[in-house]
Amino acid sequence: MSERLVxxxxxxxxxxxxxxxxxxxxxxxxxxxxxxxxxSYSACGLPYHLADLDRIPRSKLIARPPEAFRVDGIDMRTxxxxxxxxLDRGSLRVCDLQADHVYTEPFDRLLLxxxxxPKRLNVPASPDAPPIAYLRxxxxxxxxxxxxxxxxxxxxxxxxxxxxEAAEAFSRLGREVAIVEMMPRLLPAFAxxxxxxVEERVRENGVExxxxxxxxxLDRKHVVLDNGERISADLVLVAxxxxxxxxxxxxxxxxxxxxxxxxxxxxxxxxxxxxxxxxDCAESYHRVANRAVWxxxxxxxNRHGKVAGTNMAGGRAVxxxxxxxxxxxxxxxxxxxxxxxxxxAVTAGYRPISQVVEVPSRARYMEKSRNLLIHLxxxxxxxxxxxxxxxxxxxxxxxxxxxxxxxWGNLAVEDLADLDLAYAPPFLPVLxxxxxxxxxxxxxxxxxQG
Amino acid sequence: MSERLVxxxxxxxxxxxxxxxxxxxxxxxxxxxxxxxxxSYSACGLPYHLADLDRIPRSKLIARPPEAFRVDGIDMRTxxxxxxxxLDRGSLRVCDLQADHVYTEPFDRLLLxxxxxPKRLNVPASPDAPPIAYLRxxxxxxxxxxxxxxxxxxxxxxxxxxxxEAAEAFSRLGREVAIVEMMPRLLPAFAxxxxxxVEERVRENGVExxxxxxxxxLDRKHVVLDNGERISADLVLVAxxxxxxxxxxxxxxxxxxxxxxxxxxxxxxxxxxxxxxxxDCAESYHRVANRAVWxxxxxxxNRHGKVAGTNMAGGRAVxxxxxxxxxxxxxxxxxxxxxxxxxxAVTAGYRPISQVVEVPSRARYMEKSRNLLIHLxxxxxxxxxxxxxxxxxxxxxxxxxxxxxxxWGNLAVEDLADLDLAYAPPFLPVLxxxxxxxxxxxxxxxxxQG
Numbered sequence: 001m002s003e004r005l006v007x008x009x010x011x012x013x014x015x016x017x018x019x020x021x022x023x024x025x026x027x028x029x030x031x032x033x034x035x036x037x038x039x040s041y042s043a044c045g046l047p048y049h050l051a052d053l054d055r056i057p058r059s060k061l062i063a064r065p066p067e068a069f070r071v072d073g074i075d076m077r078t079x080x081x082x083x084x085x086x087l088d089r090g091s092l093r094v095c096d097l098q099a100d101h102v103y104t105e106p107f108d109r110l111l112l113x114x115x116x117x118p119k120r121l122n123v124p125a126s127p128d129a130p131p132i133a134y135l136r137x138x139x140x141x142x143x144x145x146x147x148x149x150x151x152x153x154x155x156x157x158x159x160x161x162x163x164x165e166a167a168e169a170f171s172r173l174g175r176e177v178a179i180v181e182m183m184p185r186l187l188p189a190f191a192x193x194x195x196x197x198v199e200e201r202v203r204e205n206g207v208e209x210x211x212x213x214x215x216x217x218l219d220r221k222h223v224v225l226d227n228g229e230r231i232s233a234d235l236v237l238v239a240x241x242x243x244x245x246x247x248x249x250x251x252x253x254x255x256x257x258x259x260x261x262x263x264x265x266x267x268x269x270x271x272x273x274x275x276x277x278x279x280d281c282a283e284s285y286h287r288v289a290n291r292a293v294w295x296x297x298x299x300x301x302n303r304h305g306k307v308a309g310t311n312m313a314g315g316r317a318v319x320x321x322x323x324x325x326x327x328x329x330x331x332x333x334x335x336x337x338x339x340x341x342x343x344x345a346v347t348a349g350y351r352p353i354s355q356v357v358e359v360p361s362r363a364r365y366m367e368k369s370r371n372l373l374i375h376l377x378x379x380x381x382x383x384x385x386x387x388x389x390x391x392x393x394x395x396x397x398x399x400x401x402x403x404x405x406x407x408w409g410n411l412a413v414e415d416l417a418d419l420d421l422a423y424a425p426p427f428l429p430v431l432x433x434x435x436x437x438x439x440x441x442x443x444x445x446x447x448x449q450g
Numbered sequence: 451m452s453e454r455l456v457x458x459x460x461x462x463x464x465x466x467x468x469x470x471x472x473x474x475x476x477x478x479x480x481x482x483x484x485x486x487x488x489x490s491y492s493a494c495g496l497p498y499h500l501a502d503l504d505r506i507p508r509s510k511l512i513a514r515p516p517e518a519f520r521v522d523g524i525d526m527r528t529x530x531x532x533x534x535x536x537l538d539r540g541s542l543r544v545c546d547l548q549a550d551h552v553y554t555e556p557f558d559r560l561l562l563x564x565x566x567x568p569k570r571l572n573v574p575a576s577p578d579a580p581p582i583a584y585l586r587x588x589x590x591x592x593x594x595x596x597x598x599x600x601x602x603x604x605x606x607x608x609x610x611x612x613x614x615e616a617a618e619a620f621s622r623l624g625r626e627v628a629i630v631e632m633m634p635r636l637l638p639a640f641a642x643x644x645x646x647x648v649e650e651r652v653r654e655n656g657v658e659x660x661x662x663x664x665x666x667x668l669d670r671k672h673v674v675l676d677n678g679e680r681i682s683a684d685l686v687l688v689a690x691x692x693x694x695x696x697x698x699x700x701x702x703x704x705x706x707x708x709x710x711x712x713x714x715x716x717x718x719x720x721x722x723x724x725x726x727x728x729x730d731c732a733e734s735y736h737r738v739a740n741r742a743v744w745x746x747x748x749x750x751x752n753r754h755g756k757v758a759g760t761n762m763a764g765g766r767a768v769x770x771x772x773x774x775x776x777x778x779x780x781x782x783x784x785x786x787x788x789x790x791x792x793x794x795a796v797t798a799g800y801r802p803i804s805q806v807v808e809v810p811s812r813a814r815y816m817e818k819s820r821n822l823l824i825h826l827x828x829x830x831x832x833x834x835x836x837x838x839x840x841x842x843x844x845x846x847x848x849x850x851x852x853x854x855x856x857x858w859g860n861l862a863v864e865d866l867a868d869l870d871l872a873y874a875p876p877f878l879p880v881l882x883x884x885x886x887x888x889x890x891x892x893x894x895x896x897x898x899q900g
Binding site: 012042044045048055056060061287297298299300302303320321322323324325326327328329334336338363364365366367395397398400401402403404405406408409410411415418419420421422423424425426427428430431432 | 494505737772774775786788817854856873880
């Protein structure tokens with residue numbers, strides 16, 4: 001009998017694993033169980049969908065509809081919720097939500113791609129409080145779209161990347177937007193000048209910022225802060241972070257890591273060799289921090305899924321780890337990072353040194369040139385690059401990707417200064433931003449050693 | 451007595467060396483001899499200056515005027531031509547072109563930053579032939595600007611990057627443009643589909659292409675080709691390549707390399723330890739080809755100059771070599787490369803394997819996403835990345851810089867596939883272009899090994 005591969009979850013990691021396993025092993029029986037009606041959609045695209053429904057309709061976010069998987073011989077079951085994993089029997093208890101019917105599904109190999117879910121707001125709310133929304137799943141977005149005609153003013157809880165992307169989306173839709181951030185400044189994981197650049201950009205675009213305060217309750221058309229302030233709201237968008245969906249795994253006794261997500265090895269196996277985990281519910285090995293981290297990001301989920309799918313289907317693939325690279329855009333300003341920030345580097349056991357430089361993105365006389373703020377961190381002793389953070393209206397992505405490739409190769413700041421990059425006036429200044437940053441930090445590493 | 455450092459040439463390498471030496475050694479006497487009236491200008495910016503004189507006037511191309519160097523205590527002598535190097539006496543014969551006066555200038559250390567000059571057109575021309583122009587120095591550009599009112603139609607000889615940039619500049623000025631290219635196709639060093647993409651873009655923009663033919667002469671308002679064709683022209687721009695300016699060095703017995711440019715070691719010293727060479731007159735070590743190459747490019751000249759200036763002033767710096775990274779833009783299409791092409795890889799002793807992929811630059815549903823053509827080359831046996839070529843309207847520069855950083859770290863195609871890059875829909879698709887290219891080539895490397 002052919003092997004039964006069962007996958008729980010069908011957004012990024014799950015669908016990628018299913019498609020990869022199918023290509024690798026034509027004989028296996030592949031079942032994918034997805035609670036939502038939609039599969040294989042770009043959750044990262046939701047803010048862009050919201051901001052421009054005409055140009056990016058719902059359908060464009062969906063990479064492949066369920067039928068496309070079925071055509072490939074994948075038993076794709078949407079609106080099916082897994083209620084329990086029975087490891088002794090090698091089966092799942094599944095609820096078909098449409099038919100309201102519970103049944104048992106056997107597996108030989110199992111993939112947990114259960115994702116992550118938003119932290120829920122847990123404060124007292126009066127019956128006439130503004131409605132609460134999230135922006136994590138495509139259904140979350142549908143709900144917001146339905147409410148849009150009634151929304152004039154949105155209060156967003158959380159100034160992380162989802163909160164900021166949503167703030168821009170609502171602004172573009174002509175809504176008034178306020179952000180409530182518990183920390184005293186935006187993006188505390190970023191170097192101060194970079195966080196300030198983001199704060200300035202957000203304020204310039206008319207978004208009100210309430211920082212250093214938490215929400216204590218919701219009452220009639222208002223959000224109430226713990227300092228007593230009341231902010232008027234037609235909708236409250238909660239974007240205070242996400243939590244890995246690990247209940248099924250935990251209940252079955254599968255090991256979770258220090259991050260709360262599922263522990264996996266490089267083959268994406270959990271502590272049980274025939275049970276895999278991938279995507280936002282699983283940890284990743286961080287190549288610079290040299291430890292497991294939890295980074296719920298779409299591209300990481302995709303790569304996880306590919307490795308898990310290959311291995312489940314009898315192939316052999318290894319997930320080589322992450323660098324913690326991430327980027328988002330808010331009102332034209334790109335905010336990007338890779339590797340470790342200074343505090344993270346200390347935690348990881350390095351003795352870091354950092355420097356901020358401000359440099360043009362292209363030859364100064366070219367119209368598209370904009371200044372970048374680059375915060376580069378290296379190990380004092382070895383000069384090894386540890387991480388980089390960038391903000392800018394132009395080429396922040398290029399700068400970070402260049403540093404990410406350098407980090408992958410374990411390059412030192414001296415190497416960054418020496419890199420041979422693609423110079424021409426429309427693309428770079430004669431000294432590239434990463435070269436300038438590398439040069440500045442190299443002198444300090446040298447001075448420390450001398 | 452303080453050391454006398456003398457630099458011949460003041461565009462990129464020479465001025466960078468002078469400024470670097472000044473910072474490093476406050477006591478040295480630094481003399482810079484430059485034949486032109488201008489110093490420290492962006493030769494790479496000339497086509498952009500030409501295309502838009504209002505936005506990029508001549509003054510914007512000049513990074514630092516001669517006075518700025520003098521304020522720093524550099525004896526900057528413009529309109530001074532060096533006529534001979536006397537190595538025995540450690541002196542130069544210099545002609546002050548303004549005063550029409552010849553004198554002797556002694557040196558302890560000498561830097562040759564004599565640059566490169568365009569190959570001259572050497573065909574019979576009637577007295578009423580169209581005027582000939584070049585686009586290498588700022589004076590060349592001045593001459594073209596002076597003639598602009600009389601020019602309706604330009605014939606450009608040479609379809610390399612200068613010819614193509616100039617074609618775009620003249621087109622933007624509303625002039626009719628034709629390009630004559632001796633080779634049967636544009637950019638023969640690039641993979642065929644990439645060269646074709648450029649050809650198509652150039653034709654779409656109304657530029658006539660005459661390929662596979664050479665110029666045999668010029669007569670009344672026409673360029674005459676060797677196949678008898680006659681092309682009407684008000685101006686003939688010769689952009690058939692450049693030649694290193696090495697006459698002074700050669701006459702003094704300084705060693706030239708197989709490329710015709712001056713041989714240097716990693717300290718930028720010629721065969722004589724107190725004589726340095728940098729910029730377009732000097733060779734560079736190619737890190738992938740593992741041999742000396744000649745790459746007359748502005749950013750390389752700048753880095754050469756920095757190393758030479760540091761060493762001349764008593765410091766110690768090493769030029770770590772180049773990857774052959776280069777980029778230009780023509781009618782919106784970026785054309786970029788790093789490392790070796792397939793034929794170059796064979797010459798360098800590798801057994802290469804290559805693949806072309808066509809991939810979107812950003813999430814498909816984002817408005818700015820455009821397709822990239824990527825030609826990736828790796829070593830069959832080891833999978834080591836050897837080079838990459840890219841064309842595209844968006845993110846070709848980012849793609850090449852990412853691969854260039856990977857090449858610097860000796861990464862393999864498998865690493866490219868695994869890289870952790872900055873994904874978000876406005877910046878990349880969930881699988882980055884370099885990841886797709888790496889993945890495709892990795893399978894072939896694997897298949898070859900298997």
